[in-house]
Amino acid sequence: MPKGSKTKDETKKPGKPAAALSEKERELAEIRHELEQQRKTLLNDAGVMIGQGLMAGNENLPDLGDQATAVTDQNFMLRLKEREQKLLKKIDEALDRITMGTFGVCESCGGEISFKRLKARPVTTLCIECKTKQEEDEKVRQ
Numbered sequence: 001m002p003k004g005s006k007t008k009d010e011t012k013k014p015g016k017p018a019a020a021l022s023e024k025e026r027e028l029a030e031i032r033h034e035l036e037q038q039r040k041t042l043l044n045d046a047g048v049m050i051g052q053g054l055m056a057g058n059e060n061l062p063d064l065g066d067q068a069t070a071v072t073d074q075n076f077m078l079r080l081k082e083r084e085q086k087l088l089k090k091i092d093e094a095l096d097r098i099t100m101g102t103f104g105v106c107e108s109c110g111g112e113i114s115f116k117r118l119k120a121r122p123v124t125t126l127c128i129e130c131k132t133k134q135e136e137d138e139k140v141r142q
């Protein structure tokens, strides 16, 4: 059995570049790393309760307005905890989607979510158009 010819075959196997990842794979790896970091931070923070502000990019923080301060303070604590739980779930789901190969697909319109948006907000499941639309719908409802 000619051993040499076999190894030679493998090195010139077409279609599957051994070392170089595609751009998309690199981006996914980057985002997966980002999500894992966020997950770690979140779990650490959850043990400490409110640390130095939950995350950059808090969205939809409700206007607490004229409610009694003591009550809102307590609600705020509770809400933060719930937010952390929700975010943790989102992170897990995003990591799942990366594993399943469905990451970066808008769950509303099925379109591709831009890498720039995913990078800024990896847990998102909506493309910018659908998200904007959703936020406008929410504004109307409130």
Ligand SMILES: [Zn+2]
Binding pocket: 106, 107, 108, 109, 110, 111, 126, 127, 128, 129, 130, 131
């Ligand atoms: Zn969409």
